[in-house]
Amino acid sequence: MTKDELKAYIESNFSGKLTALDTGRYDLLFETKKGDLVELARALRDDESLKFDYLCNIGAIDTRERFEIVYSIASTVNLLRLDFKIAFSYDDAEVESVQTVWPAANWYEREIWELYGIDIKNHDDLKRFLLPDDWNQGHPMRKDWDAPDFVRFPEFEV
Amino acid sequence: MSDSSNVIKDIFVGLKELILGMGITGKHLGRHAVTLQYPVEKMEMPERSRGIVVLLSDKETGGLNCTSCMLCMRACPTAAIRIEAPRDENKKRQLKSFVVDNTICCFCGLCEEACNFSAIKMAPKYEFSTWTREELIWDKDKLQEMGRDVDYVDTRKKKPAKAAAAAPKADAKAEPKAEAKVEPKPEPKPEPKVEPKVEDAKPHPGADGDSKENEEK
Amino acid sequence: MTLALMQPVELSPTFLWIQHLIEAIGIGGMWSIVITYAILAVVTFGVLALLALFLVWWERKFAGHIQQRFGPMMTGWHGWYQTIMDAVKLLQKEDILVVTRDRMVFFWAPIIAFVAAFAAYIVIPFGNGIIVADLNIGILYIIAITTFTIISLLMAGWGSNNKYALLGGMRSAAQVVSYEVPMVASILTVVLFAGSLSMVDIVDSQSGWFYNWNIFRLPFGPIAFITYIIAATAEANRTPFDIPEAEQELVAGFNIEYSGMQFAMFFLAEFVNMFTVSAIATTLFLGGWTGVLLPSWMWFLGKTFAVVALLMLFRWTFPRLRVDQLMEFSWKYLVPITFANLILAGWMKYAGWYW
């Protein structure tokens, strides 16, 4: 099933939830609302002709005006690849955990919670694991993050 | 216990495999060892191997090839190179200090690729460990001295029009195989110092290893 | 104290002249015995310490050349005094003592290991007559003494108050006990034919041409030899049975909290144990010091080093067994085989079919 067949199939079956984005340079990129994240994920995984059973990567992005989380999924059965994105503003930074759909998401969401400060609802053990235990200088991966001993890379005028 | 017939067979197959394993390791007893005894025998470094960053000097005039265009400073991913070259009276940049901080340098070779005046190179030398971090922050003279005996392919378009130098030389093709002398303290060849002795650039203020503020513009 | 000395062990003739010499000087009965014992102890300790140092060096060179590298080279020709340097280094290293250790147990563990390792050498015949005291219960004495090492490993495991050491200690106790049984059974098949426990008689029973060594008494000789070697590697805590100090699992097992001189004692005791085990193997199965042309002690050392080389080859070829597999192997495989072998040997001796 080639990329545009997949795009057509998604547009026909998931038209309400997934809207295509054109910034994806290689694989198909869609956007969805934060609300229906978990049912969409479950639908994508259990759909007969899609079978997205493999979660490649969950990445959070701080685009200076809002948060975004990208879910990259693949299907080992039909050899398909797909990314979908959810976007939300800084102040309502909490998202449902997709751990029930793909157990692999456990540590990825834990990392997002620790480095970005996005709260993950009903995740089984949200504990700090990348940063030192006594870390109290906020969430380092945010663009606006600064800390006393953070050595910035020197800017060279061209 | 599975029935007795294949237990006996298991034992003998097992013993055969054990003896075969011992045979293989025993075979290695006769073979010559592949390791080098480091301080006595040294590994002959291939010509492209990226060791320490050195500044290359012109073969004839002995002066630095560097025209302080600061391309290497921009290319360095870890900001290990710091150049100060204020413009003198006729708008030409005079190289005041060229510092490479070997504690941060990740030996990636990007500076060598960015420089098109063949002034900087990763020499195949690796023996420069010191007792303190400060000694690893090398200034211009140390870099030039380490780079004296390093051969390089001179890719500069126009040769430096030195008053002393006559016609641009044609035989700049260095012989390909770099014979890298690797004794710890390479003494520099007696070079006639052409340009005036540049006052010793003190290491960057507050340079005490990794937590320094390198916010200079 | 006096009971022990009432019937002093009569030394073998080669060393009896020391006692006579001391009595000639005029020192009293009891004291002359004590002094001769002291002299013999020092002599055996000296010989064995040298042997142990040589074994450590040889194992490192052997392992090196098996792994296609040189092993110690820097200290002297092919690094011959490397082990002496290591010993000196360990001697001058500081003994880091864990505060929460069990003081007496922690202190005495290496000493018992050391003493147990050297005490076995009273009855081991290095050559024709070169034996400290030819006890008539020779091999039985050795088996009793070598079980001391279990106590020292347990004490080290418990004394250092460290979870890994405790695990190591427990494992070593389970392992050495469960491999004692097949070892004794395979020794019994030999004693059956020698008709006496004394080591010198066992060697005499194998005198003559090499074909009447115990190893060639078909069909039970080779089986007894193989099971003995397997049980002996377990006894000496060497791969594939070195689970008490399995570096990858228990970091260093029982000797994790020991450093400096105490660690040197454990280390030396391990190598002396390896030599004891191979010395017993040569005495029982390979005809001790019997051999043509060369002097007797050279034959003994040659055969023992052959067995040591075999043990070293084991160590650098085989992976390690798991604890339960090790126990299962001993109880389900070795014990039945050795006992069947013992019965077969007994029946053949009774029926007279042996040469």
Next chain:
Amino acid sequence: MTEVGLRTEEFQVNMGPHHPSTHGVCRLLLTMDGEKVVKVEPYIGYLHRSIEKICENRTYHQCIPILDPFEYVTALSCNYVFALSAERLAQIEVPERAEFLRVIMLELNRIASHLIFFGTTAMDIGALTPFLYGLREREMIMDLFEMTCGQRLTYNYIRIGGVSKDILPAFVPKCRETINIIKDKVDEYEALLNGNPIWKARTIGIGPLSGEKAIAFGASGPILRASGVKYDLRRDDPYSIYDRFEFDIPTRQNGDVFDRYVLRLEEIRQSIRIIGQALDGIPEGDFKAKVSLKFKPPAGEAYTRIENSRGEMGVYLISDGTEKPVRVKTRGGSYNHLQLIPEIATDCLIADLVAIFASFDIIMPEVDR
């Protein structure tokens, strides 16, 4: 297991962060009942250098050497995955010769990584000699790398649009000779260990992993294929010129330590086949496309993933037209594999836990990033 009335209690042991068999710095808090491991809790973060934050204020060319230590055992695939994603963003056409050189170097790097796996797994299960044999072969490969790009571990050989330096004329014959030596050395390794009854007793049936669980937990690479799932990114999500070479993808069925070990040795043979075919077909031509030093890809985002020796290595790259990437989300295979350890290694002996941990070939820079 505990008799009635005999009160025993579980005790906690810290395996790591400084422990011989945790490759790199990882701490496993084991709750143990005697020898049996009741619960495993991995604690990571000891090697967290926040590569992603560093990459966010470096130019694209500077990101490549920064990503080298992201996974230092196969450093070349880290360069490659970033360069590939930058090329996909900017639609750069990589010349033929560069593609061939890249494939040869990537497969050499995979062999080097599998040789380290073979050495460390054998050492963790007790056999000390195979470690030296594995490294002896790896030295030959590292000499090949040093001859071409100058470094033995963090190569920094791949650039956006091609490779940094062309191979020397002496490279091809030396490479051919190296892979022939390694081919019959792998047979010798298998003769040494595969039949050994102790090795089989320690590895067969230990830590089985079913196909569905592997997929659910995002396992990838040799661990996925050892559990019977035939999924290899070089064939199923093709990139570069892998479709021109014909090599098969070994899979095993019951996903225990022995299968994962044998599968990786089989993969070395497949990589040797690929390198053999690639060495025959190296075309002439330049080795790098024209990419300016101030490389500014057009705005866009892409997730690129390649088949690394430890599974799927991916980079989610977002650029907004400036010369610095907005976001570089790196994904390593060991991250998911470490999540699997608590699932598989409960109720096994500590010796099995060490064997399972070694067979997963987990190294910590990929987990902590």
